[in-house]
Amino acid sequence: MTKNITLNLITGRTIQQGVAIESGKEKPSYRTAAGIIEMDDADFKRLGLWKNTNVKVTSPHGSVIVKAVESAQGPNPGIAFIPMGPWANAIIDPNTYSTGMPTFKGTPVTIEVAINEPILLGIELVQVQCGVKVG
Amino acid sequence: MTKTITDVICPFCGTLCDDIEVLVSDDGKQLLEVNNACVIGSEKFLHSQAKDRVTKPRMRQEDGSWKDVSYDEAADYTAAMLAKAKKPLMYGWSSTNCEAQSVGNEIAEISRACVDNTAAVCHGTTLIAVQDIGLPTCTLGEVKNRADRVIFWGCNPAHAHPRHMSRYSIFPRGFFTGKGQMSRKMVVVDPRVTDTAKMADAHLQVEQGKDYELLNALRVAFRGEWLPDVVAGIPKEKIREAADLMKSGRFVIIFFGMGVTQSLSKNHNIDIAIAVTKDLNEYTKCSIMPMRGHYNVTGSGEVFAWQFGFPYSIDLSRGFARYNPGETSSIDLLARSEIDAMFTIGSDPGAHFPISAVKPIANMPSVCIDPHMTPTSGVSKLHVPVAFNGVETGGNCYRMDNVPIDCRKVVEPPAGMLTDEQFLVMVRDRLKKLKGVA
């Protein structure tokens, strides 16, 4: 079985994500800014993972391939951060508990190495999940 | 020759900076340079000039390709979709002006739609809390002129509201805060050591999702009652210190963000944060303010409220306005597949809704009105690009503290492009004909 670790996922804005959405969500720069998971150095070690490699992040609600990078705003062992966007939203807990608000922060996820799997572009990722036929 | 336009309003975040300077070409058609804005705001202005911009409405064809259509055809499709739908959802509104929102409300009323704005995934839970307990707040100038204790709870302005601290909250020298940053103590509560937390006088690194417990502990500490040794990962000494720091302020302001609105407990987190604010008013002066995201999400709530009586998540399908978040809110409506047409404007649910709430959009008649290509336009049947509000057209917007500021037009949109409001008027007039409304 592949080695994996469990982290508590939170999502949110980063300034890089903000710039990327304004410069075009169809562009690779959006993926660079938001198709990532920020993890603590200690968690990289636990998983035996090289920085800047692709990982598969899985929650009870789905899974997604993103690039694992070291936390820019850390240390925060045990916590993983994916900037707000389609990559995070593939796996966060959609339950609103009757408040209208999905649970964007605090979803337990497992991380496993997926070095050869591609990270999709933002629009592409959503289209693939929705089964949209693109010509 | 070029000309400089001053006092321009930045249409990115709820900080709604209104001191931007923009350099435009003499003919007013090209935007050359942006000054004073943060890096996100600059990008927003400059991206309007992108050569690869979509300038014509496009319909998704059977084979998956896009086909350019005219604005007339686009308005026909949209009006027919809304006229036919039993329960359409008209979502977004946070990145457009109040004039467009008003026309949109007329359309919603005629088509008996559900209407919602991005508070649904942002400060919706704040609004629920405010409805429970109230909201002692102030304008941002009060913070600038008076605040000597500034608390950022579950928010990260260094990234999300980049000029907030320099314009209003930490650095400016105000009337009673002549020493600027030196006049203030800054407290950050966040489970991560964010770039904002790194600047703080005190950082309470709360356990993720335990904000309610920590806020409750502060209320206990204000009263000097017994506390357990550790609450939410914070030792009691540190909690008492923070409580004393807040109580000793002459004017305390609490800013809060998604860290509390989107974590478990949701509206209850805000409830107790507001209770903390009320408590502090027994000792000193204290206000609290949500860090609203989109530059005009606040305005959308205001327009909804004065026209329909509720700030978001409104269901008009029975012919009068109903409001019950959890039932009438977008995510829940989509998750329960209760709606049969999707109209999106001025926001990107495709990117910012959980994927389970995006999938239904791909399987129903759908229109996305947005200057950009987005995941939402990517799954919609019709994409209607429009002029950039705040860049290529003006219009009123509301800052995070509810202060209205009229955006400016600084440059002409590409030839033939319509504004949100112009396109909505076309849809409204067609819909009225279809529905036989005077």
Place this chain on the structure above:
Amino acid sequence: MSEYIIKNGHVFDPVQGINGDKKDIAIKDGKIVDKVGSGAKVIDASGKTVMAGAVEIHAHIAGPKVNLGRIYRPEDKLFSCTPTKGMERMGGGASIPTTFKTGYEYAKMGYTTAMEAAMPPMFARHVHEEIRDTPIIDEGAFPVFGNNWFVLEYLKNHEIENTAAYIAWLLRVTKGYAVKVVNPGGTEAWAWGLNCLSVNDPVPYFDITPAEIVKGLLEANEYLGLPHSMHIHPNNLGNPGCYQTTLDTLALAEGMKAKNKFGRESVMHLTHVQFHSYKGTNWGDFESGAKEITDYVNKNKNITIDTGNVTLDETTTMTADGPFEHHLTGLNNLKWANCDVELETAAGVVPYIYSPNISVCAIQWAIGLEIPLMMKDPMRCYITTDHPNAGPFTRYPRVIKWLMSKKARDTQINAFKHKDKVLSQTSIGSLDKELSLYELAQMTRAGPAKCLGLGGICGGLKPGMDADVAVYNFNPDKPVANPDDIETAFSRCAHVFKSGVEVVKNGEIVGTGNKRTLWVNVKVNDNPQVMRDINEKFIKYYSMTQANYEALGHHFVPNPYALEVDATHV
């Protein structure tokens, strides 16, 4: 434009001294005229009461605190939503109705003009957006001045001319109508969590007293010759014993004369007097001070008042008196909203239930009725509920019933749980007066219009005036069988005309009229010092730039009506 002739109605028009005579009212091109052609549409008003459109002098119906009330009180919409119907847009809300519903409800009761009583200058654009979306009725808004830093700094040195120049500037950029003062000095003190409870409490830091602020603004108002007088909500609202502070405030106007070209005779309008007429030292020995207050006002002709009648409803209180709302939430423990506005003002909002089972509420009800019944000159006393503070404006027909019928008052008094207390702490039981229709027209039409400086335009049926006309299903020749018939008649008009356009017929909206925004455009001599001060405050202390402050553009004031004032001669 259509011509109309309203035939055979009983006309009540204090402007022309018409008291119930049968008279025809002719309408042409939006104005009242002497006669119209034979093609004019005939409205049969026989057996009905005809009055000018009513004028609301003080209500909170548009702007940030009203909308905050709507946002934070979804429960106010329970059972009060109205569907789209004919020309009517959807509506909702009982104490804080949506803008559309506000316009329709006023019009259906025969109101054609209303004043938003407190506009935070920085939020003028918001106020005007809501005014734009309130159909039918003409509206103006009063910017608040009593805690404004410019005013505090100028008046500290008694600089009337500079204060006046600032007022002129602010009225222009906010498209404001009059000088409103709310808890002078107290709201600035509230920015530090404090208050000014008497006219002599100094304002923290600014070293000025409420008395100096009030006196200075009275002088500046007359220096400019504005259409409306200074409009004040004095210090110490709503506390037992506050009537003394009210008298101290009124005394500040002593000896002052109105100077203006609009026919206004008063220099101070004291608003929602009911809240300012309390004697006693606590809620136990709470009693009416209506006699003391009306005695003073009866004697001093330069004062006008409005009542602020408690209607015994669940409602939403809202005021720029920030410290009062904080005090109120401490009393009733209901949710508290507050918003302090930089350099200018503040506002608070708290829901309130005026229960007939609570003695204080019942006494407040009685005081609100004592005041108009004790006033000798109905031209100086106007009916309001300080909407929504003492009750929603939609209760005016009920207030009218209480004022016109002693029987109706007695029925209510007998229904109070603490009837004896109401009778012992007020004189309501001994007041036999019943308001006549002529007096009603004075208190709701001619009086407020004159006080607002609109006496030549509205509030009367004299040829040349705007054709704002209300026709009520009320026959003054017939004795009133049941007082409730009064309430029914004044709730829904048979016909309402706004500037010559029929907007209501049989209680239903049939037109949206030609709604205008009223504002006052004052010309003053150039004042470089004030302009420099304004510039400096924006650079240093405001959180927005001066260039973005003005309410400018078609979408804020699509149909303006400016009253021009030339103050350059002084």
